[in-house]
Amino acid sequence: MKEEQKKAYKRKYEQAKRKGVKFWPDIIYKDLLVSFGIFILLVGLAAFVGVAVEPKADPSDASYVPRPEWYFLFLFEFLKFVPGKIEWIGTFVLPVLVILVLFALPFLDRNPLRHWKNRLTGISIMGVVVLGMVGLTVRSVLTTPKKEEAVASTIQEKYALGEDLYSVNCVECHGPDGEGGVIAGVEGLEGVDLKSISSRDEIYTRSDETLAAIIDYGQQDQGMPPFGLAYGGELKKSEIDALVMYMRYTWDDRVELPSDAASAGAIPELSAEEIPSYEVHISRLAKRYCISCHRPGKENNNYLMGSYQEMLTSGDNADHNLIPGDLDSYLILAINGQSILDENGEEIIQRMPPTKMMKEEYIHIFEVWVLNGMPETASDAEALTVQGQE
Amino acid sequence: MAQNVYDWLDERLGLQAIYDAILDREVPKVNWWFTLGSASLFLGLMQGITGILLSVYYVPTPDHAYDSITYIMTGVKFGWLILGIHHWGASLLILTAFIHMLRVFFYGAYKYPREVTWITGVMLLIGALGMGFTGYLLPWNQRSYWATTVGTEIAGSVPGIGNIILRILRGGTDLSALTLSRFFSLHIWIFPAILLAVVLTHLYLVIRLGISNIPDEDS
Known part of the structure; x- marks a missing residue:
């Protein structure tokens, strides 16, 4: 900057000072007011939002989706656009460049003028950069998968x-x-x-x-x-x-x-007149005794028992597994300890569960369920009970 | 009586001179955006105070860090408030410091004669980000552990010396007790010491040069 430009600036600044105020109390008062507001905000955030509880660090759990603090999100998001091979340009060259430019800004910008109208290039570059940072942060927040289901806490x-x-x-x-x-x-x-x-x-x-x-x-x-x-x-x-x-x-x-x-x-007990439903009884029994094997990826004749639909329709023997009202349904036979043979006498289904039979009362729940046409929900089952009584 | 005490102190400490030089200054009339610097200073002080209080109970080891934070949140009286202020203060500080920088940029206040003030300001912003990065690991929870894993990996991608940087940051090839103690030491000693010196320089320059004026259209 040339000497006369410096002098011109100083003259202007002196004028501004003369038309100005005292640091104490005018400026200090404003500063204190803002600081006080921030203090109230901080206490409010601490009291009403608090600090999120996270599970303890688990180095073996590589499935955790890492997320940096929000003010690094823009960088994190930006790196997604940088191809792996030149990742170091995004992780190293660009940040260092930005920092250097920031440090050197007073020397790079030789324009002596200060009003924004006289510095449109600089202002627009900064505007684009800041908008980009905000945009990347927003994008990152929107695209990060929702926090995985909270680990069971109670x-x-x-x-x-x-x-x-x-x-x-x-x-x-x-x-x-x-x-x-x-x-x-x-x-x-x-x-x-x-x-x-x-x-x-x-x-x-x-x-x-x-x-x-x-x-x-x-x-x-x-x-x-x-x-x-x-x-x-x-x-x-x-x-x-x-x-x-x-x-x-x-x-x-x-x-x-x-x-x-x-x-x-606990598996609910069945009262004398009650008709069991998938929702209340069968799903819990299936969970405890069956889905260990009757889930995808296991040897189970493709019979899956993870949901009502699966139980009724999946498997190599889907037509025979559960037949409304028929105690010769394969499932009922199997849980009663019978193996199922095909025409050639080959065993296609062994008794279920293979290790040890279920308790008598659980087998009974399955049987009553099949006899009543396998109701899905508790209200379906109740409707059947009422009909039966009429 | 009070006057006598004041006079006695003033004669020895030069209180009047300090008042004249710092408080009783003429400064240009400015708007509310100019409060962001002092807001950052206030937040920095709050971080210092709450941070010191937290260090009473916090234990920087993988075995105890998480539990000590849980204890601060549940067992220590007003621990939740101290930790809450420290947690949220960090975010607010980054925000106010960044907007403060944008304000300085917008009014061209980094130009003569405030170039050095600007440079120290950039140092402070980077220092604040460093504090955020190192402080993030300290609770030793899933979020902090994995964010730091990725963060140090990013630092490790620097061509040539990346691996060395990674090992220096982590104190080995993996995140471990050494990483935690390094980050802890950076967070409570090294960064604060540097930041304190730079903040004082920054403030000295602000007082010496006066706050910038809002430029008019022909300047």
């Missing part, structure tokens, strides 16, 4: 989650009550005789940590595969914790499950 939710996980992952070998026995129908472990994992001997002598570690790492020499994400399984740390909690509360008679949690997962 005891009740955790227990229910543990029960579900147990049905899906454990029942096919360890049985619905952890009783063990000879494994049937599990690839690679056929015929292995498992001891009970729910006996006092077992559950009294293993701490929660030990149980979690066994599930996490597996016990390869005894055939137990690892279930933890970090070791090739499918379960997150929080899920393993829920599983352990379920086992502890269900089998360890030294601890008692809070009553509200106990009722959540």
